Amino acid sequence: MYDFVVVGVGPAGARFSRRAAERGYDVLALEKGEIGTPLACSGHVSTDIWSITGPGAREELFQNEIYGARFHVGGPQSRAYPFYKREVASNVIDRVGLDRHLADLAREAGADVRDGYTVTGVTEHRDGVEVVANGPDGTETVESKLVAGCDGPRSRVREELELPQPDELLHGVLAFSEEEDHQDFVDVHLTAPTFFAWRIPRGDAGVEYGLAAPPGVQVTRHFEELIDGYEIDVSHRCSGAIPIGPPERVTSSRGFLIGDAAGQTKPFTGGGILYGTTAADHAAREIDPDRPETVVDYERAWRNDLSRDQRLGHLLRQAYSLPEPVQRIGLRALSGEIGVHMDRPTSLVSPAHLRALVSRLRP
Numbered sequence: 001m002y003d004f005v006v007v008g009v010g011p012a013g014a015r016f017s018r019r020a021a022e023r024g025y026d027v028l029a030l031e032k033g034e035i036g037t038p039l040a041c042s043g044h045v046s047t048d049i050w051s052i053t054g055p056g057a058r059e060e061l062f063q064n065e066i067y068g069a070r071f072h073v074g075g076p077q078s079r080a081y082p083f084y085k086r087e088v089a090s091n092v093i094d095r096v097g098l099d100r101h102l103a104d105l106a107r108e109a110g111a112d113v114r115d116g117y118t119v120t121g122v123t124e125h126r127d128g129v130e131v132v133a134n135g136p137d138g139t140e141t142v143e144s145k146l147v148a149g150c151d152g153p154r155s156r157v158r159e160e161l162e163l164p165q166p167d168e169l170l171h172g173v174l175a176f177s178e179e180e181d182h183q184d185f186v187d188v189h190l191t192a193p194t195f196f197a198w199r200i201p202r203g204d205a206g207v208e209y210g211l212a213a214p215p216g217v218q219v220t221r222h223f224e225e226l227i228d229g230y231e232i233d234v235s236h237r238c239s240g241a242i243p244i245g246p247p248e249r250v251t252s253s254r255g256f257l258i259g260d261a262a263g264q265t266k267p268f269t270g271g272g273i274l275y276g277t278t279a280a281d282h283a284a285r286e287i288d289p290d291r292p293e294t295v296v297d298y299e300r301a302w303r304n305d306l307s308r309d310q311r312l313g314h315l316l317r318q319a320y321s322l323p324e325p326v327q328r329i330g331l332r333a334l335s336g337e338i339g340v341h342m343d344r345p346t347s348l349v350s351p352a353h354l355r356a357l358v359s360r361l362r363p
């Protein structure tokens with residue numbers, strides 16, 4: 001019997017598998033497709049990403065560095081309100097490569113990571129969990145002390161364990177143009193209802209255009225308007241879901257969710273790579289497979305760490321729905337140098353941010 005069966009090998013599953021294997025646990029990680037594909041993510045992350053990667057990662061994955069964002073209330077021709085830091089705020093990275101890199105680290109730590117296995121059933125028993133998967137050789141059943149649902153926004157494990165859904169699933173779309181662009185600003189357009197559209201320069205890898213909005217909104221129409229505004233041809237269109245939550249509970253008697261499955265995203269950007277991997281570290285540290293009741297310690301630990309930022313993130317998102325004249329006044333008043341950490345809205349009251357505000361007052 002395994003200590004943990006991990007379902008899904010995205011950033012959250014790979015990170016948890018690595019950390020649990022490093023603690024000496026017997027870990028089997030099952031990924032339904034080929035690790036890293038299909039792409040449905042911008043890979044725009046704070047520089048903290050390099051704290052969870054291994055040697056050589058930056059050379060392999062780095063595409064561009066970003067100092068700030070230009071906000072627009074309308075399309076590309078509308079006025080830009082820049083928010084920026086003096087140092088690099090974030091990096092744009094190869095997201096497919098990141099998943100493969102994190103999965104390799106999990107393997108090196110001793111986890112048995114397999115792709116081509118789709119988990120279709122999870123049953124909790126008093127003394128363990130049965131996980132059913134369709135693999136290359138047909139249907140297999142594996143037994144484990146606990147199951148980790150790291151299987152993304154439409155989590156099968158969440159459904160099987162009858163855990164609550166996140167409040168909302170946004171629909172995100174992406175496409176790429178081939179223009180080389182090493183600019184160090186992203187553009188954010190507050191044109192999509194309750195969310196936004198974006199342009200991300202990816203260095204030699206071209207430029208990404210994207211948009212996310214709630215279901216029911218005509219995402220494609222808004223996306224076409226964005227592309228038309230930039231007067232650019234795009235290809236490689238892809239899409240994915242962004243969970244906004246989190247749900248009130250992400251643990252059961254022998255199961256727990258991490259990452260998008262648990263709604264561990266930033267409500268004001270939809271970014272989830274660093275929240276998911278941070279929560280994975282809490283899970284590996286807190287959960288003892290021989291004491292399944294320790295899932296409660298994980299639930300407490302990740303919420304203690306992330307829930308204040310998530311609550312503040314919800315508040316920030318409300319600004320996307322303000323009337324346009326109010327948005328313009330707010331952006332004009334607040335734009336300029338900032339000291340905020342892109343993953344931590346609570347850093348709005350940090351010394352770094354206050355210093356940045358004071359520096360604007362200097363002649």
Ligand SMILES: Cc1cc2nc3c(=O)[nH]c(=O)nc-3n(C[C@H](O)[C@H](O)[C@H](O)COP(=O)(O)OP(=O)(O)OC[C@H]3O[C@@H](n4cnc5c(N)ncnc54)[C@H](O)[C@@H]3O)c2cc1C
Nearest residue numbers: 008010011012032042044119152172240259260271272273
């Ligand atoms: C358009 C878009 C842009 C985004 N941009 C950013 C960004 O710039 N920065 C950022 O931080 N975040 C971004 N995100 C969010 C980010 O992609 C997610 O938060 C992140 O991928 C979550 O990681 P995860 O490991 O929890 O889930 P995932 O990355 O979704 O991984 C889940 C894995 O589980 C596998 N799986 C699913 N079901 C099964 C099953 N039944 N059996 C076995 N395996 C299964 C999937 O194939 C997948 O590999 C974006 C999302 C979207 C949609």
